[in-house]
């Protein structure tokens with residue numbers, strides 16, 4: 033059975049059972065509480081909580097889809113037989129249509145009758161219950177009494193195995209029942225097999241404070257990883273031998289020399305995943321989804337250089353991906369744009385590398401001159417000459433995106449000892465500090481507002497960051513009025529303590545300029561101008577002369593925020609910007625504005641931190 037047949041079989045089966053076939057949503061979700069789409073249910077979150085109406089939107093309370101997913105949790109594991117970053121998930125969903133009985137029956141019927149797996153080779157698990165949530169006795173009963181599955185093929189398990197969700201810091205969640213396939217009936221009875229299907233009963237809603245509340249209308253959310261299923265159905269050893277990957281693997285072989293299997297798999301996974309991310313509008317950057325893409329691409333580039341792989345690797349694999357997926361996910365056919373993004377990142381990486389390489393060489397020569405004892409030792413053949421410490425290596429990695437793989441390589445070439453364990457330790461330390469920082473600031477709770485730019489942990493914080501946000505728009509305009517149109521937004525980050533605005537400009541502002549900007553912002557605030565938005569097609573929005581952040585990807589309909597008299601022409605508005613909001617309603621609400629400090633962040637970019645009272 034080809035992967036295409038399996039996708040179709042699944043969708044057609046559930047269509048027959050009264051499900052609407054819904055297209056995969058983008059890897060970039062609408063849901064701000066998650067970076068990327070990690071499960072089929074994600075696009076359906078509003079239907080589970082009654083915020084949207086499935087019957088109105090797709091004519092049924094039941095839906096089925098094949099969803100593009102991306103999980104970062106396994107990124108370090110890629111290279112073995114099973115782990116992937118990008119994958120597809122088959123799913124059926126119900127929002128108040130049916131519950132346990134039908135969900136279990138459908139799954140069983142599909143596995144046994146459509147896939148033809150022998151009944152004695154499966155076993156299932158159900159939620160055993162714990163002090164906060166009762167055991168799922170109903171599912172057990174359905175499997176045993178209605179389906180007639182013998183007790184030896186039903187196992188109970190705790191929250192770690194039989195509970196799902198929520199995605200992000202709040203949302204639907206609940207107990208699961210999972211189907212496993214074993215090699216033999218004996219294995220099935222012993223509980224030795226592979227999980228293929230996760231059937232979730234969304235009976236609860238977990239809120240931001242961690243409380244589990246019963247959902248008014250419980251729902252069903254199931255997920256079956258396509259890659260694993262295809263591996264099993266095609267009777268091959270691992271996913272890389274299936275028709276989802278075989279031609280990509282072959283292609284990589286053809287353009288490289290004797291790579292280790294793990295490297296080939298990493299390349300295959302990262303290339304495929306990057307192509308899908310770019311196709312859905314992700315662009316390499318230093319944060320969030322953009323950072324994930326950058327990491328994937330830079331790893332591919334680092335390997336390409338380390339193993340001297342043919343320069344056409346990306347282009348050729350893009351062709352393979354088009355052959356395998358083009359008619360299912362037409363967005364990958366946008367080859368020109370995908371290649372542009374790749375080449376641009378390749379250029380940036382080359383620059384970062386040459387900068388990094390200089391620093392790398394300096395680090396090493398400094399060490400050479402410093403380390404008299406080491407040189408002496410080397411003279412008597414006791415020890416290698418130089419040493420790249422974990423700390424130095426990590427700074428290179430952090431500042432220049434200099435990949436670890438390349439450091440290993442250069443060190444080997446130059447006979448330098450690379451303290452890899454030290455590097456890993458620094459990496460871990462860094463991750464922990466940033467996590468601890470975020471948790472401290474927000475008391476370990478989820479954020480009530482997180483747009484990427486604005487972050488707030490409570491309603492009080494939220495009010496403050498919204499005021500700071502409006503101040504950011506005023507600041508940008510005042511900077512342009514004072515310094516000229518070369519000022520463009522390069523980034524912004526707002527938390528309850530302060531606003532931060534990065535912009536293109538080549539020198540430090542004089543004291544007079546700082547004063548002038550401050551006065552202008554405060555003047556606009558005191559005029560108490562209305563702040564409002566209009567939604568319009570992106571082309572029309574551009575014509576208003578609105579400022580927009582060129583790095584960002586915008587949808588077809590955008591929100592444009594105006595600060596200025598309502599109903600007046602665009603020219604009369606003080607500030608016009610593409611923006612998702614939220615903002616205050618009139619400028620006096622911002623309070624008084626003060627620039628706290630200015631600094632440089634790299635060539636041609638300045639940063640201003642500001643406060644409001």
Ligand code: SER
Nearest residue numbers: 071073230253254255
């Ligand atoms: N949401 C569940 C999962 O991702 C079932 O679809 O496994």
